[in-house]
Amino acid sequence: MxxxxxxxxxxxxxxxxxxxxxxxxxxxxxxxxxxxxxxxxxxVEPSILNALIQGFDEVGFNKYPPYDGINFLKNQVIDYYKNRFGVHLELEEVAILIGSKEGISNVIPAVCDIKDAVIVPEPGYPVYSSASKLWGCIPYTVPIKESNNYLVDFTEIPKEVCTKAKLMFINYPNNPTGAKGSGEFFSEVVKFCEESNIVLCNDAAYSEIISPEESPLSILQFDKNKHSVEFGTLSKLYNMTGFRIGYAVGNKEVISALVKVKSNLDSGQFIPIQKAAVTALNLDKxxxxxxxxxxxxxxxxxxxxxxxxxxxxxxxxxxxxxxxxxxxxxxxxxxxxxxxxxxxxxxxxxxxxxxxxxxxxxxxxxxxxxxxxxxxxxxxxxxx
Ligand SMILES: Cc1ncc(COP(=O)(O)O)c(C=O)c1O
Missing domain, CATH: 3.90.1150.10 (Aspartate Aminotransferase, domain 1)
Structure with missing residues (x-):
């Protein structure tokens, strides 16, 4: 075979x-x-499950959803970004995903051509590298070290790599190390990627799993030109791993390219699951x-x-x-x-x-x- x-x-x-x-x-x-x-x-919070069940009562619940997600959920993501981070988003700056892993993989062909380099932190969530390889790209691993609090050190990325790379993943709060990115760090990485013309993707799967006294950070708070994209998921905070629901927000062109890839590969997430996600994002702090x-x-x-x-x-x-x-x-x-x-x-x-x-x-x-x-x-x- x-x-x-x-x-x-x-x-x-x-x-x-x-x-x-x-x-x-x-x-x-x-x-x-x-x-x-x-x-x-x-x-799972009972109100989330109720919303899922109520989703079955709506006309068209069984139909193909819109490729970029239902507006009801996209608007809830917009509200979440406004209320939690003070970041304003338009509808076309949001795409609903079948879990963030799906978007992390599909953003690669959305941005990169075959043989382009993708900068990935190591140690890191293995999907950045494996999906890059599957899509015919070349992962360039940048070490993250305890001596630097597991933050990416840009001085370790050679100039030739910056020229060849189209995409860079970062992931703070970080899996597997638990390191968190400060606002200062996020500003630096945004600047680095903007200057190198690299699309920055922050995987924010754990942004809400932080100390009870802290507030979460979004990369978009430090990116006034909206050059970057951030991935979020309902999996971790809401115990919804099996629901397969997440979102990508940020740069319009990247989001639109991602939706184009997705519309050729999948047909979106089941509408009642999207409804359940609305209820989750709407839960009280x-x-x-x-x-x-x-x-x-x-x-x-x-x-x-x-x-x-x-x-x-x-x-x-x-x-x-x-x-x-x-x-x-x-x-x-x-x-x-x-x-x-x-x-x-x-x-x-x-x-x-x-x-x-x-x-x-x-x-x-x-x-x-x-x-x-x-x-x-x-x-x-x-x-x-
Ligand atoms: C860093 C990181 N990103 C993304 C994901 C994927 O989450 P999901 O696809 O469930 O949204 C995980 C799951 O473990 C993760 O650890």
Whole structure:
């Protein structure tokens, strides 16, 4: 059978492999505590579910939706940006996505030609690189390092790369490290991309998963010429990963090109799901505050046990991840396999986020604090 050669340059999506291992252990009757994937365990707000169900009562709910999303949801995204960030958006500056992963992939052919470079941070969400390769582009990885608080250092990007690159992804608050971008950093990256004529995409999947005392930031607050695009998702804050609903906002031309790609590949998200997303985005700030408090408690518990086990980690209050250093003497794969085998604890090897993650592993705080405590407490104390 003839298969696309480019598929050889990317691995099987790691979480697909992990699912197989977990399933096998479950079948063997062995216990598992899963702190690997960023799929929240929390319940969906009842009003969101009601909106989904009520969506079935509307005439045309079963029809193809508009390719760029229903205006009702686009207007809700516009309101969210106005109220939360003071950013004004027009309807044509918003596109509704079938989850943000879809938009992150489809923005690549919207902006790039075959063989163009795409600047991607490493360690980072693996889709930036794998989707670039699938679309025939060349990912150029820029290291993000703890010594720079996991912020992209532009001085590390060679001039030739800036000339060849058409697109750059950043992701703050950051998966897997939990680093957050300051306003000053966002202003710098916007300036860098504008000067280099590179389309900047901020993946803001975790923008609302921050310390209970903080306010979220949008790249568009620091981009008065609206040169950039930001991706948002309902998956993380609203526990709606399976709904597959997100949005892209920002530069009109990029949004229009993205919708053009999408209209040739998909036919939008089911209208009742879009209606449910309207209700979610319309929830009171107290909803988000509650979620932030839950993750804050989980983080505090996890950090305490990690310290007892002598496992080092990057201190942050953003995202629901903890980026930990692999104990001395282990590769990340050895460590993650050993703790799965011995203690039934599943975490994500740092190598899933690129070669710069080889000495790390990621914990997702997507179980109750009691389960997180139980899982981490089962580990021995390590030498470092
Ligand atoms: C950094 C980042 N971006 C995007 C996504 C995709 O989210 P979704 O496609 O569910 O909107 C994820 C999911 O884990 C993520 O971690």
């Amino acid at each position: 003839k298969i696309n050669n480019r598929l050889d340059s990317i691995g099987v999506y790691h979480f697909k492999t992990i699912d197989g291992i977990k399933e096998k252990r479950r079948k063997e009757g062995k216990k598992i505590i899963d702190l690997s994937i960023g799929d929240p365990d929390l319940a 107290t909803y988000g505050d509650e979620i932030r408090k839950i993750y804050f408690k989980r983080r505090t518990v996890a950090e305490k046990v990690l310290k007892e086990k002598n496992i080092q980690f990057f201190t942050t209050e953003s995202t629901f991840y903890i980026w930990c250093k692999t104990p001395k003497g282990y590769t990340t794969h050895e460590f993650c396999s050993e703790i799965l085998d011995r203690y039934g604890l599943v975490v994500t090897p740092g190598s899933c986020f690129g070669t710069l993650g080889y000495d790390y592993f990621r914990i997702a705080l997507t179980c109750s604090w009691q389960i997180i405590e139980e899982g981490l407490a089962s580990l021995p104390r390590y030498d470092n």
